[in-house]
Amino acid sequence: MSTLIIYFLGAFVRYWLITSEYQNVIAERIEISTPLNSWKRVTEGLHLLKLGIYPYAGDSLHESPLNLLAFNCLVKIFGEYLHIVFVVCDLLTSHLLYMSAKKYMEQIRKTQERNKANYAADAKDLLLTDKDFALSPIYVCVVYLFNLYTIFNCVGMTTTVFGNLFTALFLMALNYGSLFAALPLAIVISQSFYPILLLSPLFLHFVVTRKSYIKAGAAVVLCVMFWSIITYLCYRIYDRWDFVENTYGFILTVPDLRPNIGLFWYFFIEMFEHFRSLFIYSFQINVTILYLIPLSIRFRQDPMLLATSLLSLTAIFKSYPCLGDIGFVLSLYPCWKHLFNYIQQGFLVSCCFLVTTILGPTVWYLWIYSGSANANFYFGVTLAFATAQIFLITDILFSYTKREFSLIYGRIRKLNSKKAQLMLE
Amino acid sequence: MKALLTLLAISSTAAHCTSDSFTEELFIKPLYTEHIYSHFHFSTIWNTDLFSEKFRHTHLFPRALGEIIKRHNVQELHLSLTAGLWRYETWGYPVTSAAPGAELWAWFKSDTEDVNSNWKDLASSLSGLICASFNFIDSSNSVSPQYSFWPNGVINEQKVNSSFLRYSSLPREIVCTENLTPWKKLLPCESKKGLASLLNSGYIHNTRYHSLSIHFRPICRDPKCKFTSIEVQQSVDLVYDYLILGSRNWSVRKLFGQGILGPCPLAKSSTVYVDVSSNSTFPFQLSPEPHEFVYSSRGGYESKFAKYEITEQPLALAANYIDKPSVVINSPPALHANQYLTGYGQELGGIVTKLFNNHWNTLDVVVLQNIPWYVPIYLHTLKILSNGVVLEPLSLKYIPGKLRERPYYLEIVLTLPPRSTTLISINFEHVFLKWTEYPPDASHGFYISSSVISSLLPLARNYTGLPQDATMIVDSFNKSGYGYLVQVRTEAMVVTLPTPDFSMPYNVICLACTVVALAFGPLHNITTKRLVLKPDNKEGLVGKIKQKLDVIKSKLTGTKEKSEDSSSK
Incomplete structure (x- = not known):
């Protein structure tokens, strides 16, 4: 009953905002709509399509042709009530996250039962209780539903809403150990490329929890196959390859x-012009492969944690991040509610989140509208915001x-019997 | 033998003399407001075929221009350099309309292989020829309009293929003496003799509006068009303000600093026309008396011109107004337009083009907008409202732009309702450029070139434009036709793009890399090191101070002991 009320409240907040006059203002915010996910650009693409102009001729559209086709269907079916689709998708995402968190907590319980014998005598207090197992999934769901970032993301009608839906679907399928996880993963990869990192948790999940290399390999092969099929279908729609330049090319070269x-x-x-390509390479390597292998080795026992940390790092370092990505990652953290006692910079990070969230739009207004600040102010805020997120994820891993x-x-x-300190060596 | 050679030489020069001709005309028209319009028209016709002519030797035709035309495979060329804005609403239509700044459009021959590279090279050559910044023209600011620009001259093909057309304008271009001097050098008499000697930069830059233009095209040699000739029209449009002149009474000496001293000896005809149609409402007295009056009935409107043939006798043309100035109600021409920006801040904005149809009937117009790539427009926000009612375009051509590569090309064909005001609005986003892409004065803003609104007017009210087959102004007299082509150019606009802090590159690189390092450090530690218990050596701040003090104390006592030792020795 109480969960129903939560869903209802979440839906109400979204519906109220999305039908209010603030929708336009929120949708135009640069923190929410990036060139990659803004609905305005999808509308432009659909409009060009209607006029018979090849939508990838310009550089306003960065969705794949298949996605554009899907959005076209959505717009045709729902018409004026399109915003309801976004609200429903967001609710669905929260429920999928709830399910995956529940399954994940079950896995933790199993691991705990299995390893109990090896644990130290005074570690009894650290063990998770039934209450923890029951509460964490609810927290995940509540954080997703009532997190300002995800609410704004949904109200801004970004295509990240659908990206989040498929990522949540992937996480659920992953926790249920289903090979079906490959399909939603292929879809998100085709939308925003960076989730390609999630192939590693997909592989490790089957290796570690299912103890099956064949299944693991099959999952990865399936995903790559689905992705190729999607890409081929995208090609078949217009029989042209130049959408690649407008989607993956756009994400990777940051024009x-x-x-x-x-x-x-x-x-x-x-950037100095002659260093541009060097730094584009290094920043893209930083977000894609730099942390992938070390984290995969270190956290191979816990693919869900690995997936969360990879999602978090891409949300920080990807070329066109938005609040929707960060909101999604934040709502996954309550799975590790039991770690919050160990967190050292909790206060700092929460203050940082609060301050940057308020300061960001303020300095943006000062810079762009009143002309009394300059770009450095907004840059400073984004730096602080990124630092806070980095502290949060590294703190949780620590x-x-x-x-x-x-x-x-x-x-x-x-x-x-002498005082000692816990150190990394 | 000698006689034969001389004869040959004479006959060859004679052949050349008959194969080309040059005319010069000056057209003066008092405008209904406080302005006077003067238009210099120089045209050279050369009876030669554009395709076979090598431009090795020319007589009256400017060879420098000919070489460029040959080299870049140009079929037709139109360029103008303009300062100020032509006020269609009060001034009517000019003989040749031009956009503020520099404007260039050219048709290439249909056998041209690489139009884009020819276009860029042509622009660069022209920039050298008349010292203007045409070299900034390339495919990132050029479009190929399908409706607005048609070949003015003869074409070989039945069908017009707009892929051989390029149009571009540089609204920021400043026009000055340095453009006038090379422009005058293209004339047969340069500025030494004839009407061109009136073009003194000190006077003609003292105007509200001045425009230099060059129009090159192939034309028919005879009505059957069996042979073609090539023609170049050079014109200067000037609008003087009575306030700047000091009085309404004008004279050639007041306008140009000197009287007309004689014709260009190479010119076939050298004429001055003064439009005296307004004489009935604002009587003025011309002195000396004109040689003859020419009446013209065109497109339902009667005009009267005073004609002066220029002879070796100096001519001091002047006009004296008889009445005191009176207020007159402006009757705007059938079609005029404005353009402006909407929105505030540097995030979102809009471009609005306002079209006025003052005609009693509907008007078909073509609106061409060449919007630079740094003003990305969203076509789905395009709204066309005529007197508050949504107007559906008859046709719409759109090629979306690409960042740093191609402008946004939009061409709309509309039927304007009678006596209406039509608003065409479209929204755009401000882009953020790389720091090196901003001009030195970054806060000055970026220009959006004027849009071109073309229409065939059914009446020739306030119309002075030349018909398509005309070479000279005199050809336009009594020349009624099916329609009168006008191309109204709107204002150029300036949009200020948000700027970064130009002094920050090192700081930004350092700070952003620091944040990346903040992630790298801990993640490297977590993934490569393991947790171990280590004996705690820390004793807190007080303990540390005590330790330090002990060390100092021991040192002090040690030295004391040492000194005691030395003293005892």
């Missing part, structure tokens, strides 16, 4: 330097390792 909450825009506005240590070696930090 549009419109500000967003990421690190790319000001960096590449101010906490995870600390808890692992405490479970096995106990909570008392003493070495030969």
